[in-house]
Amino acid sequence: MSDAIPVTRTTDHGTAKLMPDVDRERAWLLTVDGAPQSYVDLDEPAYLEFEYARRLGHVLDTVAEPGRPLDMLHLGGGALTLPRYVAATRPGSRQDVVEADRGLLELVVEQLPLPAGSGVALHTADARAWLEAAPADSADVLVADVFGGSRVPAHLTTLAYAREAGRVLRADGVYVANLADAAPFAFLRSQLATFGALFEELALIAEPGVLRGRRFGNAILVAAHRPVDTAALARLTAGDAFPARVEHGRALRDFTGDARPVTDEDAVPSPVPPDGAFGIG
Numbered sequence: 001m002s003d004a005i006p007v008t009r010t011t012d013h014g015t016a017k018l019m020p021d022v023d024r025e026r027a028w029l030l031t032v033d034g035a036p037q038s039y040v041d042l043d044e045p046a047y048l049e050f051e052y053a054r055r056l057g058h059v060l061d062t063v064a065e066p067g068r069p070l071d072m073l074h075l076g077g078g079a080l081t082l083p084r085y086v087a088a089t090r091p092g093s094r095q096d097v098v099e100a101d102r103g104l105l106e107l108v109v110e111q112l113p114l115p116a117g118s119g120v121a122l123h124t125a126d127a128r129a130w131l132e133a134a135p136a137d138s139a140d141v142l143v144a145d146v147f148g149g150s151r152v153p154a155h156l157t158t159l160a161y162a163r164e165a166g167r168v169l170r171a172d173g174v175y176v177a178n179l180a181d182a183a184p185f186a187f188l189r190s191q192l193a194t195f196g197a198l199f200e201e202l203a204l205i206a207e208p209g210v211l212r213g214r215r216f217g218n219a220i221l222v223a224a225h226r227p228v229d230t231a232a233l234a235r236l237t238a239g240d241a242f243p244a245r246v247e248h249g250r251a252l253r254d255f256t257g258d259a260r261p262v263t264d265e266d267a268v269p270s271p272v273p274p275d276g277a278f279g280i281g
Helices: 051-062 081-089 102-111 127-133 159-168 186-196 230-238 249-256
Strands: 007-011 014-020 027-032 035-041 071-075 094-099 120-124 139-144 169-181 201-206 217-224 245-248
Touching: 007 102, 014 102, 027 102, 035 081, 051 081, 051 139, 051 169, 051 201, 051 217, 051 230, 071 081, 071 127, 081 094, 081 120, 094 102, 094 127, 102 120, 127 159, 139 159, 159 169, 159 186, 169 186, 186 201, 186 217, 186 249, 201 230, 201 249, 230 245, 245 249
Parallel strands: 071 094, 071 139, 094 120, 139 169
Antiparallel strands: 007 014, 014 027, 027 035, 169 217, 201 217, 201 245
């Protein structure tokens, strides 16, 4: 076991804490205001501890043949778990990471440095503002994992935002977002309607217990202009410790129902998690 000690710092948007994992030599948990946000194993960057991160990783594994470098745009940085994963599994990838909290980014880079030659560029900016200034057709994959106080910010949920994401993605690019909701799924359904208005192909990855309305939880939205390999995704997600389902096609249209796309005028953040939903058990 390492002799690492926890590091706590007040950042721009809250109190960040890095805690060493007692079971893994150079692994760390990042919490912000007590909510677990990221987990990183510096010796094994392809190891993904959190279930939602594993599901994002499965999407990244299936968007192109194994090992092929990708041009990635990450909205939301955290402890840079997914950029490290891509750098390890797809060496030579060029990655931009946009994180609004400068203090958090500085803490992570200082305590959990990126390996030399990682190909990861870090930017402190509002995710949507950065996206709007980004060049067209510049990304193979856009990953949105932005939570302010455990909620997806309202301005990252709208048609105008989704249109910008589509502009920055290449024709065969893939949009992936980490979302959270509970029954009756007003937020999740509105996001499916919003991205479904602009992208031909949608898929949703979530645990059956969440989709059946039994509890609050994460859901991964995948949107593209080309078919998503839902069969490969379903195999990977079914093999996890907490298996998830991949919904697409008619089932997903039925789930979306009569939900309407979100405009900038009527946008709301994702719902507040119930007490303990994202806490450390």
